[in-house]
Amino acid sequence: MKKINFILAIVFLMVVSSCHDQLDVQPLDRITAGSLFGDPGGTELYMADLYFRLPVEDLNYYPRQGFEVSYGGPNNAGEAQAMFTPWASHSGRNLGLNGDHLRWWSVDRGTRGIDGDRLDDDHTPWTLIRNVNLFIDIIPTLDVDDQIKTQYRGEAAFIRAFAYFGLAKRYGGVPIITEAQVFEGNPDDLLVTRSTEKETWDFVLSECDVAIANLEGIEVPQARKASKWAALALQSRAALFAASVAKFGSEIDLAGPAVAEGLVGLPASAADDYYQQCLDASKELMDGPFSLYGASPASPEEAAQNFQAMFVDPDLALGTEAIFIKGKTLQGEFQANNYDIWFNPHQTRNGWPHPGRMCPTLDFIDMFESYNNPGVNTPVVTTVDGDVDDYNGYDPNREYLKFDDPTELFADRDARLHASVIIPGSMFKETKIVYQNGYVQPDGEFKTDTKLSMEVDGVTYHTFGAADSKDYSGFDPTGSNHTSTGFGLRKFLQPDPVVPAWNQGTTDFMEFRLAEVMLNYAEAQVESGLGDANVATDALNAIRRRAGHTVDIPVTVDNVKRERIVELAFENKALWDLIRRREFHKVMDQSLKYALVPVMDLRETPPKYMFIRQKTRQSAPITFRQRDYYRRIENLALNQLVQNPEW
Numbered sequence: 001m002k003k004i005n006f007i008l009a010i011v012f013l014m015v016v017s018s019c020h021d022q023l024d025v026q027p028l029d030r031i032t033a034g035s036l037f038g039d040p041g042g043t044e045l046y047m048a049d050l051y052f053r054l055p056v057e058d059l060n061y062y063p064r065q066g067f068e069v070s071y072g073g074p075n076n077a078g079e080a081q082a083m084f085t086p087w088a089s090h091s092g093r094n095l096g097l098n099g100d101h102l103r104w105w106s107v108d109r110g111t112r113g114i115d116g117d118r119l120d121d122d123h124t125p126w127t128l129i130r131n132v133n134l135f136i137d138i139i140p141t142l143d144v145d146d147q148i149k150t151q152y153r154g155e156a157a158f159i160r161a162f163a164y165f166g167l168a169k170r171y172g173g174v175p176i177i178t179e180a181q182v183f184e185g186n187p188d189d190l191l192v193t194r195s196t197e198k199e200t201w202d203f204v205l206s207e208c209d210v211a212i213a214n215l216e217g218i219e220v221p222q223a224r225k226a227s228k229w230a231a232l233a234l235q236s237r238a239a240l241f242a243a244s245v246a247k248f249g250s251e252i253d254l255a256g257p258a259v260a261e262g263l264v265g266l267p268a269s270a271a272d273d274y275y276q277q278c279l280d281a282s283k284e285l286m287d288g289p290f291s292l293y294g295a296s297p298a299s300p301e302e303a304a305q306n307f308q309a310m311f312v313d314p315d316l317a318l319g320t321e322a323i324f325i326k327g328k329t330l331q332g333e334f335q336a337n338n339y340d341i342w343f344n345p346h347q348t349r350n351g352w353p354h355p356g357r358m359c360p361t362l363d364f365i366d367m368f369e370s371y372n373n374p375g376v377n378t379p380v381v382t383t384v385d386g387d388v389d390d391y392n393g394y395d396p397n398r399e400y401l402k403f404d405d406p407t408e409l410f411a412d413r414d415a416r417l418h419a420s421v422i423i424p425g426s427m428f429k430e431t432k433i434v435y436q437n438g439y440v441q442p443d444g445e446f447k448t449d450t451k452l453s454m455e456v457d458g459v460t461y462h463t464f465g466a467a468d469s470k471d472y473s474g475f476d477p478t479g480s481n482h483t484s485t486g487f488g489l490r491k492f493l494q495p496d497p498v499v500p501a502w503n504q505g506t507t508d509f510m511e512f513r514l515a516e517v518m519l520n521y522a523e524a525q526v527e528s529g530l531g532d533a534n535v536a537t538d539a540l541n542a543i544r545r546r547a548g549h550t551v552d553i554p555v556t557v558d559n560v561k562r563e564r565i566v567e568l569a570f571e572n573k574a575l576w577d578l579i580r581r582r583e584f585h586k587v588m589d590q591s592l593k594y595a596l597v598p599v600m601d602l603r604e605t606p607p608k609y610m611f612i613r614q615k616t617r618q619s620a621p622i623t624f625r626q627r628d629y630y631r632r633i634e635n636l637a638l639n640q641l642v643q644n645p646e647w
Contacts, residue, residue, distance in 0.1 A: 037138055037141075037142055038143075040144060040148075043142065043144075043152070046131075046135065047135075047152075047155065049131075050128065050131060050132060050135070050156075050159050051159070051224075051225070053123070053128045054128075054159060054162050054163070054326075055104060055125070055162065055163065055165075055166030056162075056326045056509070056511050057081065057572040058326045058337070058509035058511065058572075059328075059337035059339050059492060059505065059507060059509055060336075060337045061080075061081060061572060062076045062079065062080075063079070063080075063081045063084065063101045063102050064076060064079060064100055064101055077090075077092075077093070077354075077357070077480075078090065078091075078338075078342035078343065078354065078357030078358065079093070079095065079357075080343075080358060080570075081572045081575050082358070082569075082570050082572070082574065082575070083095045083358070084096065084097050084101065084575055085574050085575050085578065086361065086363045086364070086587050086588065086591065086593065087360065087361055087363055087364035087367075087565065087569065087574060088358060088359060088360050088361060088364065088489075088570070089359045089360075089361050089484060089485055089593045089616055089618075089619070090357055090358075090359065090480075090484075090618075091356050091357045091358075091359050091480045091481065091482060091483060091484045092357075092477075092479075092480025092484070092618060093480070093618065094593075094618050094619060094620045094622065095622075096588070096622040096623070096624070097624060097628050098628070099628075099631075099632050099647070102170055102631055103170075103631060103632075103634075104125055104166055104167065104170055104631075105124065105125070105170075105171070105631070105633065105634040105635070106124055106634045106635055125163055125166065125167055126177075128159075128163050129160060129163050129164075129177055130177070130180055130181070132156050132159050132160045132163070133160075133177065133178060133179055133180045134180045135152070135156050136153065136156050137179075137180060139152050139153055139156070150214050151214065151215065151218050153210070153214045154210070154211045154212075154213070154214030154215035154218065154226060154228075154231070155211070155215070155225065155226040157207045157208070157210035157211035157214065157231075158207075158208070158211040158215070158226035158230060158231050158234065159226065160207050161204050161205075161207035161208050161211060161231070161234055161235075161238070162234060164176070164200065164203060164204045164207065165204050165234065165237075165238050165241075167200070168197070168200045168201055168204055168238075168241075168242075169241055169576060169579070169580070170630070170631040171630060171631055171633060171644065172197040172200070172258070172263055172264035172265070172630050172644065173194045173195045173196045173197040173198075173199060173200045173258075173262065173263040173264065174194055174195065174200055175192035175193065175194055175195065175639075175641070176192075176195045176199065176200065176203050177192055191639065191640055193641070194263050194641050194642060195263075196261070196262035196263060197245070197262060197263060197264055197265060197266055198262065198266050198267070198270060201238065201241075201242040201245075201266070201274070204238045205235055205238060205239060205242075205277060208231050208232070208234055208235035208238065208281070209235075211226060211228075211231035211234075212228050212231045212232060212235070215227055215228040215231060216228050221318070222318065222325070222327075223318060223322045223323060223324055223325045224324075224325050224326075224327045226324075227323075227324070229285055229288055229289075229290070229323050229324075230323055230324040230512055232281045232282075232284055232285040232288075232517075233281075233285060233323045233324060233512035233516070233517055234512070235277065235278075235281040236278050236281040236282040236285065236517050236520045236521075237512075237516070237520060239274045239275070239277035239278035239281060239524075240274070240275075240278040240520045240523060240524055240580070241576070241580045242266060242270070242274040243270075243271050243272075243274035243275040243277075243278060243524065243527070243528070244527075244580035244581050244582075245265070245266045245580055245582075246266035246267060246268055246269075246270045246271035246274060247268060247271040247527060248580075248581050248582040248583075249265050249266060249268065249582065250268065251582040251583075251586075252582050252585065252626045252629060253626065254626060254627070254629075254630075254645040254646065255645060256643075256645045256646070257642050257643075258630075258642050258643065258644050258645055259645055261642060263642055263644075264630050264644060264645060271528070272528055272530060275524045275527060275528035275530055275531075276524075276528070276530055276531075278520055278521070278524040279521060279524045279525060279528075279530055279531040282517050282518070282520050282521035282524070283521060283531070283535065285323070285514070285517050286514070286517060286518060286521065286535075286539065290320065290321060290323065290514045291320045291321065291514070292320065292321055292514060292515060292542060292543065292546045293306065293310045293316065293317040293320045293321040293322075293546075294306030294307065294309075294310070294546060295320075295542065295545070295546050296545070296546075297415075297546065297548055299548065300371065300414075300415040300418075300547075300548035301415070302548075303415035303416075303419075303546065303547050303548035304415040304416070304418040304419040304548075305419070306546075307415060307416055307419035307420075307546070307547065308419040308420075308490065308491065310322075310510075311491050311492050311507075311510070312492065312493070312494060312495065312507065313507075313508070314508045314509070314510045315508065317510065317513065320514075321510075321513045321514045321515065322510050322513055323510075323512040323513055323514060323517070324510070324511045324512040325508050325509065325510055325511065326508065326509045326511050327508050328505075328506040328507060328508055328509070329506060330506070331503055331504050331506060332503050335503065335506075336503040336504055336505050336506050337503075337505040337506075337507060338502060338503060338504075338505060339489075339492050339493060339505055339507065340493055340494055340498050340499070340504070340505050341354065341355065341498055341499075341500065341501075341502070341504070341505075342354060342355065342357045342358065343355070343356070343357055343358040343488070343489045343493060344356070344493060344498050345422060345428060345431075345433050345473035345483075345488050346469065346470070346472065346473040346476075346481050346482050347431050347433060347434065347470065347471060347472065347473045348428060348429045348431055348433075348497075348498065349481075349498055349500070350497045350498035350499075350500055351498075351500040352498050352500040353479070353481070353500075354479070354480075354481060355473075355481050355498075356473060356480075356481045356482045356483055356488065357480065357481075358488065358489040358570075359483045359484050359485040359487060359488065359489075359595075359616075360420075360421045360485060360487040360488070360489065360569075361485050361487075361593045361594055361595070361616070362380065362485060362486070362487075362594040362595055362596045362613060363593065363594055364421075364487075364565070364569070365380060365417065365421070365487060365596065366378070366379040366380060366388070367562055367565050367566055368413050368414040368416070368417045368566055369413075369414050369549070369562075369566075370412045370413060370414075371412050371413075371414070371548070371549065371550075372412055374544075374549055374551040374553055375551075375553035375554075375559060377562060378413070380409065380410075380596055380611070380613070381401065382400060382401055382409075382596075382610065382611040382612065382613055383398050383399060383400055383401065384398075384399040384400070384401060385398070385399070388613065390613065391592075391594055391613050391614050391615050392614065393612060393614045394438075394440075394446050394448070394599070394612050396444060396446065400601070400610035400611070400612075401610060401611075402601060402604060402608040402609065402610055403608055403609045403610070404606075404608060404609070405425055405609070406423070406424035406425035406435075406598050406609045406611075407423060407424070407425045407426055409424075409611060410423050414547055414548070414549070414566060415547045415548040416547050416566050416567065416569070417566070418490075419490065419491065420489075420490055420491040420566075420569050420570065421487050421488065421489070421490055421491075422487060422488035422489065422490045423435075423487060424436070424474075424486060424487075424596075424598045424609075425598075425609075428488075428490065428493075429495060429497070433473050433488065434464075434465035434466055434471065434472040434473055434474065435465070435472075435473060435474030435475070435483055435486050435487070435488075435598055436462075436463070436464055436465035436472065436474060436475070436598045436599065436600065437449065437463065437464065437474060437475035437486075437597045437598070437599065438463050438597070438599045438600070439454075439461055439463060439599060439600040439601070439602050439607075440599065440600070440601045440602060440603055440610075441454060441602055441603075442456060442602050442603050444603065446599075447463055448463060448597070448599070449463075449475070449477075449617070450463060451463060451464060451476065453467065454602070456602050456607070457605070461600055461602060461607065464476050464482075465600075469481075469482075473488065474486060474598075475597070475617075477617065484595060484616045484617050484618060485593070485594070485595040485596070485616055486595050486596040486597055486598060486611075487596070489570065491569065491570050492507055492570070494507065510571075515543050515546075515567055515568075516567075516568060516573070518539035518540070518542065518543060519539070519540070519543065519560065519563060519564050519567065519568070521535065521536055521539055522536040522537075522539050522540045522555050522560050522563075523557075523560045523561075523564070525555065526555050526556060526557055526560055527557065533555065536555045537552070537554065537555045540553070540555050540559065540560065540563060541553065543563060543567055544563070547567075561577075564577060579629055582629065584624040584628070584629070585623075585624045585625070585626050587624075588622050588623060588624040589623055589624070590621040590622075590623055591621060591622050591623070592615045592616075592619045592620070592621060592622075593615065593616050593619045593622075594613060594614065594615055594616065594619075595613075595614055595615065595616045595617075596611050596612070596613060597611065597612040597613075597614060598610075598611055599611070599612055625646075626646075627644070627645055627646035627647060630644040630645065630647075631644065632644060632647040633647070
């Protein structure tokens with residue numbers, strides 16, 4: 001695998017340093033097979049550039065501005081897409097979506113590229129689509145056998161479908177351009193009106209069909225290029241998105257020309273057709289050569305180890321769960337990610353000055369099942385009376401549950417919690433992670449939110465759990481470098497020491513994996529009543545068995561939604577689930593985010609831990625506006641398109 005990565009690294013460097021320059025010198029509408037595609041190597045270079053520009057929301061993705069700054073943009077203060085959902089928070093910021101987020105239409109002219117120069121229009125979706133269209137025109141002239149031409153046509157369809165999917169989920173209906181445009185003196189001749197949202201989704205799905213047909217029998221052993229299976233996975237995801245928009249469109253109230261013309265929104269009558277397309281694509285893939293990685297663990301501990309391992313190294317899931325992987329080989333801006341420097345706990349930062357930014361919320365932790373009570377959310381109970389709705393902080397009149405070790409509170413939880421999240425007192429990189437914010441003195445006075453210490457029976461105790469900040473990872477507000485929720489990210493983080501520098505992480509990313517497809521099937525079945533309920537039930541419970549569960553549960557909407565949240569956590573899917581199901585404005589309506597605060601009770605001998613449910617320090621009400629289901633169309637004066645509602 002190292003040899004393959006090295007070759008890919010060389011290919012990418014050649015693309016960005018030579019192939020891209022060549023395209024800049026010669027107008028794209030005059031490119032010929034002889035100039036770039038004269039040998040297979042040149043074609044592969046061109047294809048590598050197209051794959052690089054796919055709108056994959058991987059560990060590099062920075063949602064504040066869009067894909068023009070997504071690839072490694074380091075100065076994002078550790079913001080990640082999950083922080084805009086109820087299930088994660090930034091350690092020092094209160095983040096809500098606005099017009100600067102999730103863009104992918106044009107380039108911010110202040111953005112700099114790989115070589116330090118300002119980015120140009122080559123980094124827009126429209127140039128990616130143009131380049132694909134040019135390639136499709138060139139394929140028949142290539143000096144390769146027909147099988148290779150067929151494969152290239154399938155890959156091009158997959159890339160074009162992926163690009164239009166990235167646009168459709170952001171903007172609704174967009175201009176559908178299937179041929180390379182040629183400027184002949186009149187700019188108006190290049191204007192293309194927006195297609196309806198339905199036409200756009202139908203185009204995405206039809207392009208998937210083209211990819212599936214042309215890639216039949218093509219093996220992609222490393223899952224880093226388009227395959228029939230990757231196209232089916234994209235079709236499964238896109239069809240479920242369209243079905244959800246159709247079914248739940250009545251949950252929102254938007255008006256204006258874009259709505260009247262069908263540029264945004266889908267008719268409810270279209271839902272079943274899209275659900276059926278999702279079911280068909282998902283089932284074909286589920287019947288294919290894939291299986292869940294670590295499908296039958298011997299214990300929840302093994303389940304947690306397996307689950308964590310495949311995100312640290314997705315190559316482990318080759319031949320089983322991995323369908324399409326975005327590979328990373330190069331260090332440096334726009335290549336490598338910064339998860340390990342931004343999101344490691346303060347105790348394992350290895351000298352990096354800005355750790356601890358990703359904070360899973362108590363809202364997220366409460367979603368996980370208990371093995372003793374399967375099939376329901378199991379909120380963390382911290383008081384004898386079992387009240388889980390009081391977030392008002394410490395109450396001296398309440399009786400709290402006490403623990404010798406903070407991990408005891410989570411002992412019976414779903415293995416994916418321990419694989420995805422660093423909980424108080426857990427081990428990470430051979431270090432016991434200390435999350436604490438306060439103690440109750442022997443006289444009953446509560447101290448929190450400030451750095452204090454006191455001695456009891458010859459032992460010195462500290463509000464944050466240790467004397468020096470290098471020895472604790474929670475709640476200290478200094479520099480936003482400690483968790484604000486009582487939890488940290490574990491998923492994706494490498495076990496090696498942090499390299500204290502920008503853009504060093506080369507963790508690969510599974511864009512499509514079997515578990516998501518199985519969940520797509522389960523959701524499409526339960527929402528539509530189509531498909532096979534037994535297949536949906538088996539799929540849902542197979543994923544849970546991989547997590548150490550032994551009791552099957554029925555397929556219900558709530559069970560599927562919970563499973564998507566805990567299974568796909570931090571994979572940049574949850575935000576889009578809220579958007580496609582038109583639920584974002586409901587879950588984020590003057591909403592707060594919550595923390596679980598470990599506290600030492602020094603009245604006990606020896607002292608014990610107790611926990612307080614409360615809002616995060618920086619939390620302020622967040623509301624998702626309905627207009628944010630669609631992004632703002634940019635450059636209206638130039639492209640003369642109809643704007644999306646309320647923008």
